[in-house]
Amino acid sequence: MTDAGAAAIEQAELGPVGGTAAATPPIPGVAAGGGWGLVLRSSLRFGRTRLGLVIVVVIVLVAVVGPFVAPYSPYQFVAAPYAPASSHIVLGADELGRDVLSRFLHGGYVILILATLATVLGVGIGTIFGITAAYRRGALDELIMRSFDVLLCFPAVVFALLLISVLGSKLWLIVVAVALTHAPQVARTMRGAAVQLTGREFIGYTEALGIRTWRVVFGEILPNVTAPLTVELGLRMTWSIGIVASLDFLGFGRQPPAADWGLMINENRAGLTIQPWGVVAPVIAIALLTIGCSLIADGLGRAAAGIEREVDTSREP
Amino acid sequence: MVEQPLVSRSSTPPRRIPAPLLKFVLRRIVLGVVIMFVISILVFVATQALPGDAAVAKLGRAATPVALAAFRAHYHLSEPAIEQYFSWLGDLLQGKLGYSLSAPESVTTLIGQRIGNSVVLLLFASLIGIPIAIALGIVSAKRRDGVFDHATSFAILGLAGLPEFVIGISLTLLLATNVVHILPATSLLNPQQSIWSQLKLVLLPAFTLAIAIAPYIVRMTRASMIEALESDYVAMARLKGVRERRVLLRYAFPNASAPTFQAIALSLAYLMGGAVVVETVFQYPGVGLALVSAIQNRDLPTIQALVLLITLVYLTVSIAADVLTTIMTPRLRTQMK
Numbered sequence: 327m328t329d330a331g332a333a334a335i336e337q338a339e340l341g342p343v344g345g346t347a348a349a350t351p352p353i354p355g356v357a358a359g360g361g362w363g364l365v366l367r368s369s370l371r372f373g374r375t376r377l378g379l380v381i382v383v384v385i386v387l388v389a390v391v392g393p394f395v396a397p398y399s400p401y402q403f404v405a406a407p408y409a410p411a412s413s414h415i416v417l418g419a420d421e422l423g424r425d426v427l428s429r430f431l432h433g434g435y436v437i438l439i440l441a442t443l444a445t446v447l448g449v450g451i452g453t454i455f456g457i458t459a460a461y462r463r464g465a466l467d468e469l470i471m472r473s474f475d476v477l478l479c480f481p482a483v484v485f486a487l488l489l490i491s492v493l494g495s496k497l498w499l500i501v502v503a504v505a506l507t508h509a510p511q512v513a514r515t516m517r518g519a520a521v522q523l524t525g526r527e528f529i530g531y532t533e534a535l536g537i538r539t540w541r542v543v544f545g546e547i548l549p550n551v552t553a554p555l556t557v558e559l560g561l562r563m564t565w566s567i568g569i570v571a572s573l574d575f576l577g578f579g580r581q582p583p584a585a586d587w588g589l590m591i592n593e594n595r596a597g598l599t600i601q602p603w604g605v606v607a608p609v610i611a612i613a614l615l616t617i618g619c620s621l622i623a624d625g626l627g628r629a630a631a632g633i634e635r636e637v638d639t640s641r642e643p
Numbered sequence: 644m645v646e647q648p649l650v651s652r653s654s655t656p657p658r659r660i661p662a663p664l665l666k667f668v669l670r671r672i673v674l675g676v677v678i679m680f681v682i683s684i685l686v687f688v689a690t691q692a693l694p695g696d697a698a699v700a701k702l703g704r705a706a707t708p709v710a711l712a713a714f715r716a717h718y719h720l721s722e723p724a725i726e727q728y729f730s731w732l733g734d735l736l737q738g739k740l741g742y743s744l745s746a747p748e749s750v751t752t753l754i755g756q757r758i759g760n761s762v763v764l765l766l767f768a769s770l771i772g773i774p775i776a777i778a779l780g781i782v783s784a785k786r787r788d789g790v791f792d793h794a795t796s797f798a799i800l801g802l803a804g805l806p807e808f809v810i811g812i813s814l815t816l817l818l819a820t821n822v823v824h825i826l827p828a829t830s831l832l833n834p835q836q837s838i839w840s841q842l843k844l845v846l847l848p849a850f851t852l853a854i855a856i857a858p859y860i861v862r863m864t865r866a867s868m869i870e871a872l873e874s875d876y877v878a879m880a881r882l883k884g885v886r887e888r889r890v891l892l893r894y895a896f897p898n899a900s901a902p903t904f905q906a907i908a909l910s911l912a913y914l915m916g917g918a919v920v921v922e923t924v925f926q927y928p929g930v931g932l933a934l935v936s937a938i939q940n941r942d943l944p945t946i947q948a949l950v951l952l953i954t955l956v957y958l959t960v961s962i963a964a965d966v967l968t969t970i971m972t973p974r975l976r977t978q979m980k
Contacts, residue, residue, distance in 0.1 A: 481919070482922060484953050487919070487934065488939065531674055567806075568806035576923055577939070588808075603818075613813070620800050
């Protein structure tokens, strides 16, 4: 491919192909020396990021502490189906007469665990392959990036559904499927950040010493790209929650009678006009969680871009 | 750049596609075909791995061995996998998508009408979402750092991460059931009637998708408009006394439109995935809902056909977007050698 062609594609592919869209933050350069700690700290200067953090902490607390404070078992029948809210069932009953509040309190932590695992796995795979591609260049680079290009052609949900249609809906498969939808885009970003490093002297030095690829990748390059890595983690977490919850909603995630926010929305939709709480409570929780994550991811992106700018100006004579 | 032939040196030389650009376009198309080929192998291998016997699945457990053998022979099921793949691919290229395992019709008839319905849905989502998103982006850029800009960017940030089904269910709560009831909550189209006579059923899913794609377009438009508004030619136009409206729409926007266009194309490609969830939320009989039901019924030929169809559209839109962006951006166009 000509350089111009590649440049055109880079230009053309500025945005996340598969995502709703928080615009991809500018790739922070190498020089973001402070790493993730500095990015996190400077992101907290933004009021929005603090708001996002508060929202996420509240929802995570509800999901984690919830199962211990729930008034009933999530499987216990406590009232008539779609019984309205009353003094002993604060949010009413669901389509089978189970307590909506108890099911709501039990229904969040699995989504959080799956989304976190998928994010860590996806960003991990993407980072390792992206950095290795940037460091080794040549045929390996082409092979890695072109393989990821193929994965990029599947919309995220469709790719996950394809895997699930083959292997059945299993929780580990959801983690792997969601992770694989993240990996290509992460690899692209991390490759972009790492390529700027590979020409630097300390990398040349390690080459002269004959140090192995994996040690250069993990020991030398990775510590210098933690700023874009942090941004990717924030962004990918938002989308992981969305995809995991969507799969639950479509009925390909956790199976009944499990208490799960995505599944609850699907189960209680028929009673929307009579007893909306079975739908409203989990919808609000998922909405707040993704909004909070978006706000944090945006703050991280701004912070990383800002750090780069500060370093850049300081370098000028 | 290619030398223009001497003959055409009139006041308006005929426009020709420069050779480097043509080469770039051809490369993208060839690469796209290669990727599609790889994807067809992936989809075939993946669906081959499914446990269970397709013949038994289609004909039922009570089928006689003779019937099963005939079925396997007809669908090449007992041949080696590679031969099966090529006969499958050959049929596919001729438009023969095989027979649905769960419905007594061919996959082509099964998804034919669904494709039309999905196209109408995506069309409406784009017609509603894109103009509003571009307008919001332009106004935000114009009133940069003002109240409107901050409010928009905050709202956009909140909407950007929301899963489509959350948007869909929220709209249902607001517009179709609990708060006000002005639109139907489900979009069960009557297949006997033309979709154009049932447009009310298309609105709610279209709104949902419009909201899902808007944030990215708003952001890209705003960013590229801000860049354009800071340029010398905009300053010059303003100094000449050109009206602000004209400065925005005639001077700044055309120069800022390439990234916006790119964002729109990516959003259209993205809609293919979003449609799967949104069509299920509203039970809208499109390609996405067909995919979800095919997976629930483990209907292999239909899953294969739909996944290939969706990725084909996705890939085509991305390539078209790359090519058009390159043509629209003089900097990228002239860099080519």
